[in-house]
Amino acid sequence: MTDELPPFLNRRGALSSLAALGAIGLGSSARAQQPKAASAPADPTPPKAPDQTRKAEPNASHPSPADQPGVVSRPVVKTQSDILYRPAIHFSPTSGFMNDPNGLIFDGTHYHLYYQYDPFAPYAGRVHWGHAISTDMLHWQDQPIAIPETKDGEAYTGCAVMDAKNASGLFSTTQTTGSDAAQGGIAAIYTRASPHRQAQYLAISHDNGRSFTEYAHNPVLDIDSNSFRDPQVTFHKPTNQWVMVVAKSRLHQIAFYASIDLVHWVHLSDFGPSGLFGVDYECPNLIEISQEGGGTRWVLFVSVNPGGPTGGSTTQYFVGDFDGTRFIPDDTVIGLTDFAKDAYALQVFHNMPQNEAVSIAWLSNWQYCQELPTQSWRGIMTLPRTMTLRRDFAGWIRLAQMPRGLEALRGPAIPFAARRLAAGSSAQVALPPGVALDLSMSVTVDERPRDLPLGDKGRTGRFVIVFGNEEGESLTIGFDAFSGQLWLDRNDLHGFAQPFFTGQFSTVLNPDDRHFDIRIVMDASTLEIFANGGLSVGTALIFPASPLDFLRLEASGAAATVEKLSLYPLQKVMDRETAV
């Protein structure tokens, strides 16, 4: 019995290479780099078994936008907005439209960031997998398109896993040059989407993730649905199998499948419906995360769009256990990863040393992502974030997120001596305009003055952080000491307006606590707030018409003590044209 493997373990699917399609979309304008759809790509590694081969070709039946009658081709012109709003330390595409992060993985040397990408136009359309690599998740180097749209459909969201032992059997053909039979590599599992079908595809990379070759017998998982997408695969050691989570989007369920070879999948269980009402459930991600103080829990992330309570896109999470077959939530408490509305499709990195839990999300919202003021490019990723679990004030286990590795980008501290602010006073410092900033603070607001009536305006004791400029724009983050709540207001920035681009958000930190800590990273059109040690995170696009060039702290209603304050410029790491 033991020496007879199941037949599928020895199956060697013939492969066709997509590598030749990888040359587009790198570093210059999208319009100039349409794929040569008419010319057949050269396949450097022709498959041995022609009968099992399916050429992966650009979708000939889906012409480029310029070929479509009545469609206005959009000239790519870099506008002032394209430069002003281009982040210096966040990943954004050279041109075209980017949404979900995909296939986040560490290969032992490089981190890989793949992403949903339409290189042809700055709005969602024909989705490929874009690609960048980095050694620190911050300095990203653009790579060729990794997985293109084909006649089977667009390349929707998915994951990459390290098939180090060649469990798929797909690596040890003659296509790999000089490798030993047990030598594997990176495999991608993702959704091919046509209007009528969404099914899960497998592709492997012979060049360490630079290009992918599709498995010939794709799809590897097809349930005859047009609402079945975004597989994420994890190797589950206790049961020695790969586990896939994938969204039955309109059913609001997350399906679990198992495989020992990444090719053949067995249905394990369904989770849900569970969570908020909404239209589509997307991008499930399952990961075991360390709990501060010891132990781990499994966390299932599920993105929803539209239907987020703050409007449009939102990301939920559930804390529980995974037993190899099903996800058992500890309770039916629903967490939201963000109190603002611009962090969607959170994905976790695979194959991290010491099982470090790190995520990247798309820093946008489907409600307005296609109308943003940039013209030649749209789409930004959040900073990489280290995730832990921590008990909050009430004992609930909650997600904590903090930016990862940002300290290495800090320049010399900007001096700002603000220690004690009397009620009604403020302190201000000039900022280098257009430079990314990293502000950390720890503040305690004084007790409520006794000579003011309860309630009413006398009740307020607020500490306000204002980033502003002389043109009257301001971005405000404030803390109401007597309700323990934090607010964010991007309404007084004048670079963008749209009905769903809501301006104000709030969250509760610790009730009955006049102390708060906060870390704020501001980079061109991005703002990320990590309050309460990362238990409350707010992610927001911001569009000042002019750079914000001062920081002002205000104590309103009650005095406040600034126990800690550090303010650093962050060095530009992305090779893009930015304001500075």
Add this chain to the structure above:
Amino acid sequence: MTDELPPFLNRRGALSSLAALGAIGLGSSARAQQPKAASAPADPTPPKAPDQTRKAEPNASHPSPADQPGVVSRPVVKTQSDILYRPAIHFSPTSGFMNDPNGLIFDGTHYHLYYQYDPFAPYAGRVHWGHAISTDMLHWQDQPIAIPETKDGEAYTGCAVMDAKNASGLFSTTQTTGSDAAQGGIAAIYTRASPHRQAQYLAISHDNGRSFTEYAHNPVLDIDSNSFRDPQVTFHKPTNQWVMVVAKSRLHQIAFYASIDLVHWVHLSDFGPSGLFGVDYECPNLIEISQEGGGTRWVLFVSVNPGGPTGGSTTQYFVGDFDGTRFIPDDTVIGLTDFAKDAYALQVFHNMPQNEAVSIAWLSNWQYCQELPTQSWRGIMTLPRTMTLRRDFAGWIRLAQMPRGLEALRGPAIPFAARRLAAGSSAQVALPPGVALDLSMSVTVDERPRDLPLGDKGRTGRFVIVFGNEEGESLTIGFDAFSGQLWLDRNDLHGFAQPFFTGQFSTVLNPDDRHFDIRIVMDASTLEIFANGGLSVGTALIFPASPLDFLRLEASGAAATVEKLSLYPLQKVMDRETAV
């Protein structure tokens, strides 16, 4: 066995009357009507068994605000805002501060609205039960304070039930004059709250809800907690018992108790933790609601504050079954009753004919309720709303809410012929300023013009409803046809600003549907939106600095057909000083 009742069923607790305290807070300024705390209330019905008596007295150890050193007494002066923002068809208190609705019940003739009420000041403080009655839930008549604060604590949120058969045994003492032994009446179950204890109290009314006499052996339920409140009691016919739901607020659990006499309570089960993260879970309400198309489901409403995703207060609901012992949710889907943020502490009416499900919520949010621009009064109730369950586009069973009985208040229709709007065009009609309005519309936006590119601004096809004035203020409700989403924007009204008074909200109606229906009720400082047949409800305080005196419809990006439009003024029903 059968003829021997359990001892508690024959227990006749002595009662002390609270009626003498009921004279305050009716119809004139709060400051002039502080209770005479020093004068002992006359008890018209002295108990037979003095040893079981506990006098319910105003809290002598809790002096009135004016007695507290260092507390500034607030003069009650009616300001222009007090009049301008006073609704004409929504209940609001004559003066002082109102929050949660309590004890909603139909007695066969009148509907009773009790409410959390501090008659002394326009911010939360010393909570009594205010009271009003009505024969239609719209024309409310003010009544004396029904349940005051006592030395045992403030009178927090609770319910009223019809103890028609005197199951409590508390009605058939010599205190009731000439009644037969089986004659019962209205009983109230509510929380008495002191800083260190929250316990459930019982009181009965001998005058049909006008005043209440506390049970002498209160509390009837005490678990030695300072976070245990807001009981709601329902008679559960299948198990022939009263069932209480009550919040273990900081544990985020709803506890279920049973009783056959309203006096003795047995713990049945706990539900949760289930729902969104937040600080305090409050005001649970359990009700069986008809499902359109047949059948019923049980719905458990749970309010959360703070921690609502749109900031501060929010109301969640769970759909499931109740078997007499525990609530079993159909799934772990969480509904929110509102897509805006000003509908909290939803309560249902008891004893309704044909089990009609009707609710009233508090039309405010704890984030700013104590800082609103009115000075002599604060707090408004939502319109009464008929609740049903309906399957939405995806098949989910969801709450639908529509205003109840409003048609009776309609005056002559305001003529407004808007049938077809070309892209970029608008139609406008003058409004009688300051008059409550009832607007119903049904609109279909044309298909997207084919000569516009996908995505980007060309993607928009929006239908916009604007209430405005010549001073440049506007209140906007808009529909984005190609994402099926609705927005509300109160930001361009100039009467109130506060960091948490967020201006913009949105929700999704039916995806892939360019049609929408909407009903909008605007009344002074209140706005209630019922879209999609009541599946999407938005409740918002609005503070125009001047009355909004025109209504404009705009078709943006694509033409639209107005299939139905009716616009009515609504007759003032509340005896309060309003703008008109």
